[in-house]
Amino acid sequence: MTKKYPTLNPDKYMEGWDNLYKKQVEGQLDKLSPHFVHYAPLEFSFFTHDQDVTGKKALDLATGDGIDACYLAQLGYHVTAIDILQSAVELTKKRAKALKIEEKMDILCETIENLVLEPESYDVILAIQCLQYLYDNALSKLYELLDSVKQGGFFLFGGNVKPHFRTEPPIRFITMTEIKQALKGWKIFSIAKEVRLVSPKDRRGYIWVVAQKPEKQ
Ligand SMILES: C[S@@+](CC[C@H](N)C(=O)[O-])C[C@H]1O[C@@H](n2cnc3c(N)ncnc32)[C@H](O)[C@@H]1O
Secondary structure, eight states: OOOSSSSSSOHHHHHHHHHHHHHHHHSOOOOOOOGGGGTOTTHHHHHHTTSOOTTOEEEEESOTTSHHHHHHHHHTOEEEEEESOHHHHHHHHHHHHHTTOGGGEEEEEOOGGGOOOOTTOEEEEEEESOGGGGGGGHHHHHHHHHHHEEEEEEEEEEEEESSOOOOSSOOOOOOHHHHHHHTTTSEEEEEEEEEEEEETTEEEEEEEEEEEOOOOO
16 A cells, blocks of 8 residues: 555544644644743743854754744754644644744754754754654664754753554654763753643653753863
8 A cells, every 4th residue: 555645653643633734724823832841831932032142043844834843943943843734834834924934944854763853053952852753763763863962052852752642663662761871971961751640531742852062171
């Protein structure tokens, strides 16, 4: 059977996100707060509001509805936002236009796998609800991303862990132990795990981290 979307993800996931984004491309924009405030309610204000970020660069992987990417651009970062779905790209462009921040953003239809990452090139990298969809490449991409954060820069990660409904192929969850190991030596501002009741039959584990890369001594 041929796949509609060029990713290992089952088409039904991709189709779900695609339809969600298309609705907003054609209709009203959701005006939600950035998703990552849920992961970093306190630390969020620490690294954003109090600093002059002119000239600083942020990368939002799998930007989806673009809310996080546009928020960072509003704060003054130059943001590269990528997603595999054209609908996500169109939605993010629509949002950027409505907020008059288009010149602060590069919004690209690109897969995380194909993204060329230079070492120490971003001040902030957001990888929220996306690395797990790289399956066997999830962990190696995590290390590549950490390498691309500048000294003193921030990494925000969010992902699922067990409990989670079964998927085919099985999602490659990045565990708390793995993320702690990868962030050895970093300053951790927030790290947590919780189980959310998404619906009566759907209990889902979430983990998130906000961390800052140390300056070299
Ligand atoms: C659960 S949504 C998360 C979106 C956003 N980061 C957020 O936190 O709301 C997952 C997103 O990952 C994108 N995606 C999945 N696999 C991808 C890949 N290999 N490369 C780029 N984007 C991908 C999907 O198109 C979708 O927009």
